[in-house]
Amino acid sequence: MKVTNVELHTVGVKPEQYPKTLLPEVALAGRSNVGKSSFINKMINRKGLARTSQRPGKTQTLNFYMVNEMVMLVDVPGYGFAKVPKKEKEAWGKMIETYIQQREQLKAVVQIIDIRHKPSADDQMMYEWLKHYEMPVILVATKADKIPKGKYEKHLKEIRTCLNKHPDDPLLIFSSETAIGKEQIWNTILKFINEKKSETPE
Numbered sequence: 001m002k003v004t005n006v007e008l009h010t011v012g013v014k015p016e017q018y019p020k021t022l023l024p025e026v027a028l029a030g031r032s033n034v035g036k037s038s039f040i041n042k043m044i045n046r047k048g049l050a051r052t053s054q055r056p057g058k059t060q061t062l063n064f065y066m067v068n069e070m071v072m073l074v075d076v077p078g079y080g081f082a083k084v085p086k087k088e089k090e091a092w093g094k095m096i097e098t099y100i101q102q103r104e105q106l107k108a109v110v111q112i113i114d115i116r117h118k119p120s121a122d123d124q125m126m127y128e129w130l131k132h133y134e135m136p137v138i139l140v141a142t143k144a145d146k147i148p149k150g151k152y153e154k155h156l157k158e159i160r161t162c163l164n165k166h167p168d169d170p171l172l173i174f175s176s177e178t179a180i181g182k183e184q185i186w187n188t189i190l191k192f193i194n195e196k197k198s199e200t201p202e
Contacts (some may be wrong), residue, residue, distance in 0.1 A: 001186040006044045007067040013095050015102060019064050024193040025072040025105045026138075029096075029126060030186055032078030035142055038176035040065065040075060043185065062099055071103070071193060072105070079122050087165045090138030092095050100133060108136040108192040112183075115141035115173065119162045137169045138188055145175040 010019040012097050030036045030075060041047055044067060063075040099105060109130055109187035113119055120125075130137050141159060144152065156171060168189050 001183075001190060003043075003045050003067055005069060005106040006046060006065060006067050008063060009072065010064040011061045012064070013032040018062070018099075018103065019066075019072065020071070021066075022074050022105060023070065023073050024107045025065065025103065026107060026189050026192070027063070027076055027100065027109045028112065029076055029109055030078055031114070031120065031122060034078070034112050034114050035176060036075065036078060036112055039140070039174065040073060042179055043073070043182060049138050052055075060093065071189070074106075079126055100130070100135060100195075103180060106135075106161045108138055109142055110138045110142045110189070111176055112142050112174075113159055115152075115159070116143050120159055124163060127165075128170070131166060136192055137166070138185070139163070139165065139169055139171040140174045140181070140185060141171065142174045144178065144180055145160065145177045194196065 007020075009019070012018050022090060028036055028040065044065065050058060060077055060148070065073040065075070067073060073080070100136075111127060113123055113129070127137065127139075139159065147155065152173060152179075156173070159165070160171060170186065172181050172185055
């Protein structure tokens with residue numbers, strides 16, 4: 001998909017602050033240091049709209065990015081290694097849980113995994129939690145530029161096995177450095193959105 005128009009539309013932490021639009025939404029989840037902001041910036045062709053940080057856990061709100069006035073990419077707080085107080089982590093967890101359980105516009109979650117490493121316990125917990133709520137998940141194995149192409153399948157197999165991946169959930173490779181996988185991910189996002197539209201009763 002060619003991105004021609006993008007804006008940070010809304011920032012919120014509770015339902016009354018969510019956008020009033022009916023645009024389909026796709027949430028972006030991942031460990032605090034997995035490169036989620038870099039993923040967003042590459043996907044929307046903007047270098048600094050999503051702020052990258054050397055300090056994991058910088059995102060503390062739900063950030064709604066409207067793309068081409070047709071879909072919202074929703075950046076949620078990272079999980080795992082953020083050096084924040086326990087009460088703050090619990091508040092983030094509640095905020096994410098409320099959004100994912102209650103938001104009708106949410107069509108799928110992109111869960112970003114570092115392809116170089118076996119999925120962490122937090123990665124596994126997040127995936128299991130999403131599947132518990134029967135949420136469609138698009139798994140993205142990022143930082144693909146950091147390993148040889150010949151080792152892709154070995155690492156992807158480890159991710160599939162470790163997460164006990166559901167057969168309907170795509171697993172795609174990506175690199176914010178080389179843009180490998182970008183078009184395939186956009187095509188997959190649009191496919192999920194269109195499938196959900198067709199399932200909605202008139």
